[in-house]
Amino acid sequence: MESILIFQAMILKKRVIVYCSKLDQLLETVRALPLFAWHRKNWSILRPLVTPAEAELEELASAGIYVAGFTDRVIESREDLYDLFIDGEYRFSFSPLKRKKPHIPV
Numbered sequence: 001m002e003s004i005l006i007f008q009a010m011i012l013k014k015r016v017i018v019y020c021s022k023l024d025q026l027l028e029t030v031r032a033l034p035l036f037a038w039h040r041k042n043w044s045i046l047r048p049l050v051t052p053a054e055a056e057l058e059e060l061a062s063a064g065i066y067v068a069g070f071t072d073r074v075i076e077s078r079e080d081l082y083d084l085f086i087d088g089e090y091r092f093s094f095s096p097l098k099r100k101k102p103h104i105p106v
Helices: 002-011 023-040 054-063 073-077
Strands: 015-019 066-070 084-087
Touching: 002 015, 002 023, 002 084, 015 023, 015 073, 023 066, 054 066
Parallel strands: 015 066, 015 084
Antiparallel strands: none
C-alpha cells in the first residue's frame, strides 16, 4: 500500500516530505523516490536535507513540487507543506506464512 501512495505522489507531482532521524537513511530514501517517475528524469525536485528554519520553509513552499528530507519531527505538524508525509522510522514486517500440507482423506 505504501509504495502505491508514493508512486501516485510522484506521478501526480505532489509535495513529499520524508522524516528520519538517521541522516544516511534519510538521504538514501530521498534519493530513491524520484525513481518512481523515472521517465521524467527530474532530480531538481530533491531537497535532501532541509531544516525547519523559516527561510528554508518559505523557499520550500514556493517550490511547488518537491521531495524534501527532514531530521526534525516538528515538520510533521506543518501539514500545509506536504501532500504525503513519509516516516522513515516506521518499520513494518510480514510474518512468514505458516504453510500446512493439505489433509486429503483417503
